[in-house]
Amino acid sequence: MKISEMKQSLTGLEAINFRLPNGEYLPSHFHVTEVGLVTKHFIDCGGVERKETVANFQLWEAGDYDHRLAPQKFLHILNLSEKILGRDDLDIEVEYQQDTIGKFGLTFDGQDFILTAKQTACLAQDACGIPAAQQFALPQLQVAGSCCAPGGGCC
Template identity: 35%
Template sequence: MNVSQFLQLLREHPEHTLTFVLSDGSTIPPHYHITEVGHASKTFLDCGGKGHRTESCILQVWIADDTDHRLHAKKLVTIFDRATELISDHELPIEIEHEAPVLTQLTISRHEVAADSLVFHLSHKHTDCLAKELCTPNFNIPAIPGTCSPASGCC
């Protein structure tokens, strides 16, 4: 889900709370706070030497002791409005940063509109080799399956 889609849902349902469902079916406690709206950029080389750049909008979730706190869609739109200079590209994917129990970045895999809540189902991000054409044909080290050949130029 990108920023534009996310904000459209928030604006269509301003009085709804937001519920975040983790991949194991549990939910982030409803008294969470959104402590950061950020624009994250990552520039890197894959193991084959090719350059890449990824960008996303990160919403940092923090659990406080004020168990009566609830975030409504209208309030999160206000927070986004303050971050306009940082989040000018509304096509950026939304990621949720949550400490559960270690700091994890999650993507929104799907959403539902319930009677009084916007329910966002979260998925874990996964790693992958971005230079498979260089690496995967070189599984020639039998003692360590899946290891790249030292002569292949990757790994």
């Protein structure tokens, strides 16, 4: 999800809900403790220099059970963060404390923000000798007789 998509999603909400990949909701008294710009400048295992930049949101919850972050307040925080993030429409990465700090992607289903699992990957599979995923052609299925035609009696 990009920052512009989040801003647009927040405008129509009465409450903000975040859901983990396993379906559990974050407690409604969560805080947004940071909005930051994270740049990763690195060389992959194939020797290619790469750079990626994301907007990072850190979500946290504590014993402040009366705390509720309103969508308008979150929009205000996002607008304030433009002095750090700039006006680029960056992808969003979310950090949330679990057994350790979890890093997630973000989507919106029309009602809730969904934290999505992130995976590691080899960015230079050809240089590492990792075979490309094998592709299999599926055979063309032929309909035998009129069994599956309307009125054919298969259902």
